Amino acid sequence: MTQVDLQSYPVWDRPTRWFHWINFVCVVALAAIGTAILFDKELGVTDAGKTLLKTTHVLIGYVFAINLGWRIVWAFIGNRHANWSAILPFGKGYGTELKSYLRALIRGDANAYLGHNPVARLMVSALLALLVVQAATGLVLAGTDIYYPPFGYWIAGWIAAPGVDPSTIAPYSKTGVDPTAWEAMRSFRSPFVTVHYWTFYALLLMIALHIVGAIVTELREGGGIISAMFTGRKILSRKPQDAP
Numbered sequence: 001m002t003q004v005d006l007q008s009y010p011v012w013d014r015p016t017r018w019f020h021w022i023n024f025v026c027v028v029a030l031a032a033i034g035t036a037i038l039f040d041k042e043l044g045v046t047d048a049g050k051t052l053l054k055t056t057h058v059l060i061g062y063v064f065a066i067n068l069g070w071r072i073v074w075a076f077i078g079n080r081h082a083n084w085s086a087i088l089p090f091g092k093g094y095g096t097e098l099k100s101y102l103r104a105l106i107r108g109d110a111n112a113y114l115g116h117n118p119v120a121r122l123m124v125s126a127l128l129a130l131l132v133v134q135a136a137t138g139l140v141l142a143g144t145d146i147y148y149p150p151f152g153y154w155i156a157g158w159i160a161a162p163g164v165d166p167s168t169i170a171p172y173s174k175t176g177v178d179p180t181a182w183e184a185m186r187s188f189r190s191p192f193v194t195v196h197y198w199t200f201y202a203l204l205l206m207i208a209l210h211i212v213g214a215i216v217t218e219l220r221e222g223g224g225i226i227s228a229m230f231t232g233r234k235i236l237s238r239k240p241q242d243a244p
């Protein structure tokens with residue numbers, strides 16, 4: 001029997017792991033509620049039910065957006081695997097590394113990495129970009145749909161008829177609303193709805209690729225990459241390319 005030397009390496013720091021799992025729970029909940037908002041008529045949701053769905057979606061959306069904002073900050077101060085330099089698909093030698101990784105992958109002998117491998121960097125960057133777009137458009141929709149923060153008070157002030165206190169304007173009510181300003185606000189909001197809608201589908205696709213990518217990497221390279229997002233450690237039998 002051949003003996004294999006296994007070595008355990010610290011990889012994902014605690015804040016990165018917390019971000020990952022809070023993000024996972026929020027995205028699953030937001031996608032599920034978003035689907036219910038999208039198919040409200042088919043599901044027979046009442047007007048009151050729709051308002052409840054949207055309010056719940058927005059409240060979970062705040063947790064999601066704050067968690068994402070925190071991860072963006074952490075990418076400047078976290079450990080070297082959590083850092084932008086280990087995430088973004090740029091930087092010195094990235095192109096060469098990607099080519100060598102792909103060549104080895106095709107040979108069936110992919111190089112092991114502690115942090116994201118060069119293909120995963122493309123995937124994770126795309127995922128983060130889509131999450132940022134979804135958070136930003138969602139916050140605008142929260143303001144234009146149910147007048148929730150951070151933009152809600154300003155939006156209500158925009159559509160309020162002269163002399164009307166913006167805080168008295170209720171979602172889905174035309175009382176106190178200036179019809180011209182209302183139309184202008186709906187036109188302003190329309191592209192945000194479109195982007196939020198298509199980013200939702202793009203995210204579903206990227207999430208599926210992310211899960212397949214993690215499973216394929218685990219099978220080909222080993223390292224316990226899935227349990228590493230719980231324990232923070234990877235266990236490898238080969239020296240990783242990005243070893244300290």
Ligand code: HEM
Pocket residue numbers: 026027030031033034035037038054057058059060061062064065131134135136137138139141142143145146193196197200203
């Ligand atoms: C990964 C995160 C998210 C996903 C997957 C998601 C998904 C969706 C989907 C599928 C819809 C229905 C779209 C439509 O009716 O055309 C929707 C609507 C909405 N989302 Fe999100 N969303 C996310 C994040 C957020 C965030 C962070 C907020 C705000 C804090 C937000 C606020 C809204 C609002 C207000 C609506 C209702 C828009 C309307 O009916 O006009 N979403 N979302």
